[in-house]
Amino acid sequence: MSIETDIKQRTFRSPYHRLTVNLIYTANWLLHKQTGLFRAFDLSPQQYNVLRILRGSAPVPVKVSEITERMLDKTSNVSRLVDKLLEKNLVERKSCPSDRRAVHILITGKGLEVLKEIDPLTSELESTLYNLDSGEADELSRLLDKLRSAST
């Protein structure tokens, strides 16, 4: 369905304006689908994001500051996200020997198991959700990268 129909707006003042609206609308749409999927595992999309970052690095731990840099939403409060994941025994905190200010975060075996359960569901979500062939998905990613490339 076109963005015009979805939000019942007939005209936009420019292709850029339509794109702005469409981008935010589509991302919200996607985020709600994800939220529904992760809820069964008692995870928020942000908590899932942290776990994915930790799995990508495991068995090497990741500093809180580095998690922040890699988050999709850079303003996330990673300390508190890690608190939530700790309560569920999905991650561990370790002090960093070389810099006592820093804290190393490591995904646990249980954390890896949860991700393993979720993996096929996210793949399935993406493949059934997106009415695009992989070439179109690549093209869309390419245009999003280009969109952001102007500013620093």
Next chain:
Amino acid sequence: MSIETDIKQRTFRSPYHRLTVNLIYTANWLLHKQTGLFRAFDLSPQQYNVLRILRGSAPVPVKVSEITERMLDKTSNVSRLVDKLLEKNLVERKSCPSDRRAVHILITGKGLEVLKEIDPLTSELESTLYNLDSGEADELSRLLDKLRSAST
């Protein structure tokens, strides 16, 4: 900059996965730019969204339920957003004669003035922010529409 560099992730399991991450990352990036712009006017992106909807309909008022349908984020709590806008005298509430459950919301003169101040800034933001020509913006919008068109 490519999404791989932005979030320091070298590989994705599929073009669809890269797209998922890229979409959410790009929308957050955009939303933070918008938040910065609207802050000078003491508005959140959501409050701005409501005002835009009301201007598009003025002088015909819009029911709360209809605002919800047109919002970019459909789970927004429009009652409370309208409360905030009322406090700032940017909108008025009117009871609906034909359905006493419904509430009509109308943008005020002050609301229209604020939008008029913001208009050139959002246009400028979009044109300087997006490293795309208008054809590419159209193509991106088209692909986003297509992406969402599978599910109901």
Next chain:
DNA sequence: GTACATTAAATGTATATACATTAATTTTGC
């Protein structure tokens, strides 16, 4: 080495959000 600035993570606090529930009204089925 001491003072000052910087960095890392955690915390305080006000606000926003998600989601369920409530209250009032209207619609529907009979």
Next chain:
DNA sequence: GCAAAATTAATGTATATACATTTAATGTAC
């Protein structure tokens, strides 16, 4: 017309978020 169901908006409540501040450790200038 009446009871049950549906709709509309507001509210209750727990949690999440944004943003500033704090605490501790490290780096830098002198």
